[in-house]
Amino acid sequence: MIPAGGVEVAMLEADHLPAVQVMVNGKGPFRFGIDTGGQGSARIDSALAAKLGLEIIGQARAGDPSGRNTRITNLVRVESLEIGGARFEGLTAGVRGYNERQLGQPIDGILGFGLFEQTLLTLDYPGARVRIERGELPAADGREVIPFRMERGIPSIDLEVGPLTIAADVDAGSMGGFVLPARLIDRLPLASEPRVVGKARTVSNEFEIRQAALKGKVRVGRYDFDGPLIDFQPIFPMANIGARVLRGFAVTFDQKNRRMRWVKPA
Secondary structure, eight states, X not given: XXXXXXXXXXXXXXXXXXXXXXXXXXXXEEEEEEETTOOSSEEEEHHHHHHHTOOEEEEEEEOOTTOOSOEEEEEEEEEEEEETTEEEEEEEEEEEOTTSSOOSSOOSEEEEXXXXXXXXXXXXXXXXXXXXXXXXOOOOOSSSEEEOBOTTSSOEEEEEETTEEEEEEEOTTOOSSEEEEGGGGGGSXXXXXXXXXXXXXXXXXXXXXXXXXXXXXXXXXXEEEESOEEEEESSOSSEEEOHHHHTTSEEEEETTTTEEEEEOOO
16 A cells, blocks of 8 residues: 555665665564565565564575575565555565674565565665655656566666676665676676676575676666676676666666666766
8 A cells, every 4th residue: 555645765774785664564663675686575584573473374495596505484474564654465475584694784674576566666875765656657768767577576677788788687685786697708898807806695605706897888778887897796697787886876666567767866
């Protein structure tokens, strides 16, 4: 249930994730990250699920797009989630131990992209605001309003990287910028040989990230990025656009019409 005028709340920080205050079954508030690369409606930390006494209604396999090292997680019933005046009811949430390793800022759960399928969701990084409202975006023009696909429940666009056009997920849950599969290294003009700059961790994998500057441009709609750093990862089959790029924009997602709008403040 979305109020006629929509809702706007403060965008909090949870490491690289945008986050908001959420009421769960009328209790809280709790801090939940928003992950456009997260399938389904919600996932909840195991400690919070136990604290709230959430009913276990099943199990599911959880992992990442690599398909490696999947695990079994419980599913619980959530009667309602409230963000500001926006209320979502009758949900099923996966249970994960988000704070077991005590890395970074603690969170109580994740709001997946599917939660917002009937709304316009705006992640306004520069303005530090999150908006949830009714309506739809204008027709895609390929410049400010971009069409996207959702084959895996995640928004994916055509990304122009130098001479290549690559399918890339728009993934607020990725801490990188432009992240490509390592198999593309030999097909791109790079300023140097990629070097290891760190490790990345998902729910089921850990791997090295290599990085090099592109000799050329990356284009997202009407926005050009000249000579950007490109991260290369070895296990995922797709590219993604992560927080390091998204934080410069207000991005609005219209799932019903498969459109997104990118606006960069002056």
